[in-house]
Amino acid sequence: MAKFHHHFAVRTMSAAIAAVSCAHVYAQGDNDLLEEVVVTGIRGSLTDAMDIKRDASGVVEAISAEDIGKFPDTNLAESLQRVTGVSIDRSNNEGNQVTVRGFGPAFNMVTMNGRQMPNSTALDSEGVNRSFNFKEIAAESVSGVEVYKSGRANVTSGGIGATINIKTARPFDYDGFTAAGSVKGMMDLSNEEGDDVTPEVSAMISTTFADDMFGLLVSGSYSERDSQSQRVGTEAWNRNYGSADTSAIDLEQNPTGSFWTPYTFGVDVSNHQRTRENAQVVLQFAPVDNVTASLDYVVSNYEENIDMTRTSYWFDSPQSVTDANGTSTQIRNPNDELNFWAWDYHFLTENDSIGLNVEWDVTDTLSLSFDAHDSTSHSQPDGEQSETIANLKNPRFDLGNGAIGLVDIGADINGTDLPTIIYDDSALQDQTGYGAFDKENIATDLYQKRGYEVENNIKQYKIDGQWDNADSGALRTIRFGVESTEYNVDAYRTFTAVFGLNADISGLDLTFNPLGDFGDQLDGPEGLFPYLADYSAAEFIDIIDDQGLFSVDPATINRVEEETVAAYISFDFSTDFNNLPVDINAGLRYEDTDTTGTSVQNGILAMGFVGDDELRPVFDDTPSEQSLEGGYTRFLPNLDVKVELTEDWVARASYSTTLARPEISALFPSTNINTARPGGPFQASQGNPSLLPYESDNLDFSVEWYYAEGSYASAGYFKKYVDNFLGSTIEKREIYDINGDPLRDPSANARPGCPDASNQACQSQAGDPIITWDVGTPGNLDNTEVDGWEFNLQHMFGGSGFGAIANATIVDSDAEYDITSFDQTLALSGLSDSANLIGFYEKHGFQIRLAYNWRDDFLLSTGQPQNGNEPTFTEAYGQWDLNASYDITDNVSVFVEGLNITEETSRQHGRYAEQLLSAEQFGSRYTLGVRANF
Template structure:
């Protein structure tokens, strides 16, 4: 019987190095064997390496390896990960950003760097404060491989019930002597209007060993710039039972309460993006004696994005209209209102730093120990600047009538307006006055300190037990959040010096749909100029900030055992493990107490606070045991069957654990929305079962079919209850706008009569909080085929994931407390050719519609669905010499668009267009 297998060398398999020495060994019944060492790179070898990792792993593991030194398959890690069976992504500015695995969204997946948990921070308030990792901040050129653990393992840090994704970077001891690579790339984004049509990306890495290979140094650096434009039609949310509506068309068999939803706004946005990203890594390795290897590494990333956005919009305050059968108001209209002209300046800064130290000691031939320590920090807005600066101007006198058309469930809705009552029309600069400014954002510092001591014992004698791994670990997770949000209506008088201009729509949204039904002109001015004018007029103010902190400390201990034996002549491998974790959580909020609400403006009730900050602290604690059992059997030389069980957990989002009460929206006449956190949230736990069969029928070729089922407990959901909120003196907050007193509203804040009193109506708030609410089942099928067409150079990959469960969002229910975000089917089709100096790869990625969020921009409790999306990407390279190649990459070459909606398809949340992106450059290795 011939047994033909292709293996990575032990060192290369450990690091999935960019350039590997492959050992191909053939053994026959006659006992003779040959060993040949060859150097191989490229698409075929990258796929073969990944296949071998999948085949040789315990549990269900997928992998991607670099195709060469400094050459990862895609320019973005998330875009590479989406090629893996069961992995799909969400995009930000048409770039892969966060991942979903087996239907579990970004918050349910743990991302590690070289086995270490990485911190996260984002200044964007609309995203909330989560643990989900932003892949857009990491350059792909410095990565040697990525592993996706779909089943739990005792020796892997906990935190992902969807998966644990481990990003691997190279070490100097991975290579023989001096190696180096460098690439220079030009990025051409077809959407650019304001900015450079071609922006640079450079990446380099050099590694070498010294002093008889006892000391090694690796240095990697990359710099990337990208200019782009996004165009979108949006609404700020769909409000239940907002305004008045003719509901006679509602189908009461589906919507028995007759609930109707009206849009809050109709928006047309144009945003120009400028992004810079730097990544750097320094690794030092020292092996003073054969049995000891020490590694000191420092990894840093800097991410800076500036966005200048303008918006023309209408607010449907107290609108009226007619509903369709579902309850969507399809023709909302307002009379005696105005057009709004917004300007946004976004400035996002994120700094990530990680320093780690690792010592590996071979105590005896059979016993090894490893100590790993790291201190990693992610900071957003480290300079304290607001992340968003917002300005609004409008037409005066409320002389515009507007009506929208949301009757279509696809493409773009329409808007029409009558501005004949304005002399010169709505776009005449003389008919524009100042309205409001706003500054907001999170300043976050997320620090993770981890210490882990592990041991490995290998059985050098006969017996089924081959290896025992054991260890203890401590994780200190700290996050500090400074939240600022200043908001004020202002009167700036003459705006002529601000240079407010208007531009035609042109080919705006040409890929989204017909733009003839949109606003004819879009505003064009800078929010920073507006803020300068506010400061010059003496009307600028900064709201009282709030401070929130979560401290989470976890002690863990684990033991894991590997067995190898035979059953009726069939080789069997078993891994059994148990992980124990004890976690203590403390949540603290520091904020000034509420004194009441002031009737500040006809559209604003402003909270008034005292001058004495007070701290509110709550604590929680939980203990969990996380077992795993993985078994595989080689039914033939080519056929492997696999079964796995594991228990995994995911921890609550950070913003769900702040004890403070926040008044989110308070407008005269409502809505009145507030939120409060819950530090006592328990982790979400999942019992995972996997069955799969894999047929490895040729070098680099295989077929696999798998079934998985997850029994998930303690899903965290949002509950909204109506309740009264009290001031510092124990009195309920009241609404001073219902029966306004003389001189109110008053935007100066000096009129005490505009403060709420005990005689004013008590406000009933819709307060949203988080709790452990539901148990659920999620299940699905995974299918993959990877085939190399002999020596022709051609190959193909197809994979698909079908996932379902009792976690769907009921679009007709207004009492939804839980639904799983990210749940969707996905599929990939990849064709490639690699022969001689030429490599070409064409990939199509598809993801079905999915629930993105359970809250819209301004409306808590209302869902956001992302519609089905497919994208074509192209990659080609040509080796000019053995060490130099030129390459071309095309992303979203068919210029697909992204559309999101609320409960129903015609409840548009956003329709976005980005265009295609092309990269071209040269890569060298030495």
């Protein structure tokens, strides 16, 4: 940690990006400026956001900071979820990524001050994607956010759902010297092992000098969070796994008569330690009145360490009884074992961006600007793998019929409550004199080391121009520009899994702790395991390494180089139609993209029979390179029409074509063996750099009523026609070793002494049967339609100080997941209805806001952690948040913030609601602090 903080301090000193929001009201007489009134606070920020929405030609939503360094929520994503049509997903109950109008994180473009921002991820299970992580940005660093729901020619492409532009402050935004800062203490009520109170500190100083020729802004923030999450669940539900009594199945709701049985059930506890550091330095220079240059450097570091332990079991030969939909409700598996897992997660992401912007007012009617930035996001720059996994188990005994476990396991599924866990270790006690939770009956099983190191660099250069018509006429403005973007990703993937360990762990610090009040916020935790294993995965690996049993597979290196050249032109018209003021924006954007995907990986010598449930490739020592190319050209038009029906009523209609580029992992040409088990399945995957982007033709219609200061109501309808949706094409084929021979199955006719990872006789030989693999390759397979309604009401109750916001989004699509289908190629994840209800009071220096955010159930993924063919649904979730502040003086205020104050829990399930995948509780958290500005 000390090294991390030092590295941060060396790179820059300030923090992320202070915020300002001002609504300027001018009273003029004799053409002279008499007074400027700066409106801040809740009402000011909401009025400012409303004005942005009203004045925009397309469909735009906005959030503005309430004051310098004071954003509406402690997390940027949690502020965005208040916007109509925007919903979020959470990581450890902290806002992380956004979904807009039913389109998940991968379909939304995030920019900062109009610049495309890089992203990097470390989790092996997530792959390498373009989804921006909002949890890495402190809310104090942002002055405003604009959400462009309709396409614009002059807005960077990449978002089908929306383009979200994060705005940060510059010194010329302020009049002379300005300073602001805050100090908070966070109390996360879920915390058990970290600090009960953790700090959050932010500060910003801005000044101008040399007769306002120069400006300098320095800002910074630092925050820590210690917390705990508790979870009950399984890694997958598998179709027709084991044997089952299916007599209760109702064929009307389950036409195929299939049944589903879980792989596992377990309870786990995760202790989180999160540190976030943001900083910004901005230098502005105005040598003459018509030229302004801005040089800025932004950096953010995010580190999270998670220690997780789990007690569980794995159904090897389940026997079950099903309910009407085919879900196994009574599961029994004799002669098995318990498993005791430990995870060590380590996430470190460093982001930095340096940019130059020059604005030149060439004449009174023509202005030009040049913008360039070089931005990098680097996950795991320390080279550490993000996941270390260890597993212990009860021993197996050979009692004359082969090695078996002596613990009978089972589960009763109690509808949508938690399962009742069943285990009987009496046979194990008879054999050894000890039970399943005694250290004398604990043996080593496996370890894994896996994860990505990703470096994502974006170099972007833009020249923009604007011509304003000084004469009369309908044409008011012409905007034009050219843009070059170099998007480069280097991803180093490591995956090592060793099964069948036989190590001495007498020195391992292993304890079994009673569950106690584990899961006390969940439904029915009484029937779970009596104890939770507690040990360190890192210590386990050290012991394995000391005994010479540790090995690491060679990394696979993947690179994607994506070069895009773009140009645009747009026209703004203002005219009257039947005495109604009409504003029109018409634009066209041209884009040409070339993509090269490169993979470097070691060749495969053979398949090794290393465990009862695993075949693993044996690699050579010589990496080889493979490259594939692709590309596409697109024209993206837009047309926005806004009509002022009356002084208070506005109607608008928009048409646009937008695109979103494929996930980075889908462009890797490497072939990866995903699953290889004795007898199958044999599954592998390969990327496709020739993928085309998703394309969407968008229609928007809305009516807005601005009936009082700060108050309005709106209703809108949207429809999207999306082409080129990705799906996986499965090809049955052979995979070849370094000699060009097909890989073979050494487990089909197992030789003596096998399985054994160290025995060469357990590797493929010429007489073994050839493996036929299911190789999944992404392709542009399908199209779909998405439509929906958005309703919003914002009302200020006169001069009482009270106000309220209510909004709702209703979304529908023909790409909804069909739970009765097993061959669906297209399903839109993230599609869900959402709603917000916010009440606030602001008067006499006192502010209070109570907000409820609700999101209906939605398809999170078409796969599960251990089964890529079964869906994951996140159930409906609602959360109450509260913040309040009091102005002690004009410059100093105290505040309290509460998130998830009613301690809501989250739940995920498989194909049916009874198929529990995860039930998780996080608790609530509060911050208490003081804020000052001068």
